[in-house]
Amino acid sequence: MPELDPTFTVLPLAALADAALSRARDLGAAHADLRVVRTKTLHRVLRDAKLEGSSDASELGLSVRVIHQGSWGFAAGVALSTEEAARLADQAVAMARVAQPLVPAAVDLAAEPVHAEQTWVSAYDVNPFDVPEGERHGRLLELSQRLLAADGVQHATARLLAVQENTFYADTAGTSTTQQRVRIAPELEALHVGDTGFFAMNTVAPPAGRGWEYLTGTGWDFDAEVAQLPDWLVEHARAPSVEAGRYDLVVEPSNLWLTIHESVAHGTELDRALGYEAAYAGTSFATFDRLGSLHYGSEHMHVTGDRVTEHGLSTVGFDDEGVAAQSFDIISAGVLVGYQLNRQMAAEKGLGRSNGCAYADSAGHIPLQRMPNVSLTPDPEGPDVAGLIAGVERGLYVVGNNSWSIDMQRYNFQFTAQRFFAIQDGELAGQVKDAAYQATTTDFWGSMDAVGGPSTYLLAGTFSCGKGQPGQGAPVSHGAPAARFRDVNVLNTRSGGEV
Structure with missing residues (x-):
């Protein structure tokens, strides 16, 4: 120990x-x-x-x-x-x-x-x-x-x-x-x-x-x-260059963690939703008046925030305001039900106890509301990766994160990957390259029709998520299973070809 x-x-x-x-x-x-x-x-x-x-x-x-x-x-x-x-x-x-x-x-x-x-x-x-x-x-x-x-x-x-x-x-x-x-x-x-x-x-x-x-x-x-x-x-x-068009995607957690980070975790920071954080990477479309009503994704989407997951990069015993680490719901059955809080915002909005999301990257910086480990929950009875792929007639299997882009409201985005594999009639058919998947946050998560089981789960993340002025970096993990998304727009990054 x-x-x-x-x-x-x-x-x-x-x-x-x-x-x-x-x-x-x-x-x-x-x-x-x-x-x-x-x-x-x-x-x-x-x-x-x-x-x-x-x-x-x-x-x-x-x-x-x-x-x-x-x-x-x-x-x-x-x-x-x-x-x-x-x-x-x-x-x-x-x-x-x-x-x-x-x-x-x-x-x-x-x-x-x-x-x-x-x-x-x-x-x-x-x-x-x-x-x-x-x-x-x-x-x-x-x-x-x-x-x-x-x-x-x-x-x-x-x-x-x-x-x-x-x-x-x-x-x-x-x-x-x-x-x-x-x-x-x-x-x-x-x-x-x-x-x-x-x-x-x-x-x-x-x-x-x-x-x-x-x-x-x-x-x-x-x-x-x-x-x-x-x-x-x-x-x-x-590998051949991908043909732009609409595809079903099976996305590995080695790629999906970054999509969670940019479109969900940043989007549910309450200071962004309130407009307090704007200059560094923008605010959020998930505004406070939509708490409890915004359909962030499909009914298969359950997202939690926590500072307790073993080996998580955001895992602590206590945050930088003395709040004990805990776990809490952010999205339940596709609906926005919670935000990441510090003690000031929890009191200001009448939300009860803070959920422990204050952090400063050094003594020289004041604590900000920073994201905990924000993770997509696997389906306890969900399929393995092969099972997810078997349900796809024409699609792409997506592995590993690479470049990305998202707007200042955490709404319109595109992501590339380390590897894209073609899926034909439920089976992998070799790699393709020059691909990026593009969507709005709610359309993408709304298209998720299956979530993998616990065997597909991976806790990934980044050492340094940027926020604030002066800028601060914070380590954060995002757990996810593999998941399947239907009819997603795929671009060819060399020629464009948006559909």
């Missing part, structure tokens, strides 16, 4: 909290919280089995956030002293006083039980930062060399990104939490150079809230995928 890093817990966390929160109370703050955040990042890149890039970074700081006279105030610094913590409380209150005349309504926070002296550590076996450098390099080198030795592969790139995030939170209500998250993102890319051009293909292994064991057999078989990747790549290079 992993334990908290003692080099973080040895910091004077309780003393910093006492200094900041006592000073905030003395200045009349109705609420105050302190966060101490340390983020360690490891990045390695091998190009053609030779080290091309290597970096190790660590960021450490503290921040104080207050509500004073109905307005937020925030200040951040890097000196871990009680004097600095008290000074930041002074500065945060001063900022709140400056902002107060501009606040349209007094800030209130939804109630949350006190969580005193709580600790939480994510689920992993071996911390990547504890692995000897020779072992890390050796594993990436081994996988790179296997790709380079395969027919049809002229170049190979191996990438490894790992993060250890430690957070201490305390507030004037009495909550204090200490947490540690470890996550890892390995990726292999093969490049084929042929008569018809350059073609690249990546592994579809998702980033995960796991440790070094993820690269050595637990959770994903990298050896098997690397062995198959060259054949898929060469077949892709030789």
Whole structure:
């Protein structure tokens, strides 16, 4: 069982909290919280089995956030002293006083039980930062060399990104939490150079809230995928260009997670729906007045948000407002029934307790409403992938994410993939290339007529989802089964051909 890093817990966390929160109370703050955040990042890149890039970074700081006279105030610094913590409380209150005349309504926070002296550590076996450098390099080198030795592969790139995030939170209500998250993102890319051009293909292994064991057999078989990747790549290079038109799609979760992320998860962030978040990637068509009535998709569509899924990139014990992790419904039988919340928006809209979606990517940034793990629920009795394909007369089987585009309302979109396979009369008939599927959010999810069973489920995601100004990145996972969609418009990305 992993334990908290003692080099973080040895910091004077309780003393910093006492200094900041006592000073905030003395200045009349109705609420105050302190966060101490340390983020360690490891990045390695091998190009053609030779080290091309290597970096190790660590960021450490503290921040104080207050509500004073109905307005937020925030200040951040890097000196871990009680004097600095008290000074930041002074500065945060001063900022709140400056902002107060501009606040349209007094800030209130939804109630949350006190969580005193709580600790939480994510689920992993071996911390990547504890692995000897020779072992890390050796594993990436081994996988790179296997790709380079395969027919049809002229170049190979191996990438490894790992993060250890430690957070201490305390507030004037009495909550204090200490947490540690470890996550890892390995990726292999093969490049084929042929008569018809350059073609690249990546592994579809998702980033995960796991440790070094993820690269050595637990959770994903990298050896098997690397062995198959060259054949898929060469077949892709030789594949015919897709004929634009209407197709039934069977979409693997290795592709569908990104469609969920862009069209569902971003679309159900309440700050976007309310228009509070607009400059960075827009607002949302799923406005608050449509809660409980908007038909987001078909009756087969059940979407949840959570911060509790094991190995999820958004999984925590407590969010950055001291709210305990939980699971909640977003879409039920195709209907919008919930949003992602922080404590302020939950109180403002009378929605009860926050569902724990506040996060800041460093001590230097204020917590925003950020997405949890947002996932499509599998059908307990649903078919396997072969069963989904068997129900398609003319279609495409879609694997792995690639490029994408979506409008500023999270409504009109198009997505490509690592691999598209033609489906003819219920059977796979080889790859095609230059394809993208295009739809509106409600049309696409409304066309979903079958959801795969638990055996088709995969938890995928991204290390960095962008939001806010100044911009912040947040890790997030999206689980999904394979699913089938009827009569979807498919474009040829070389010639267009929208139908």
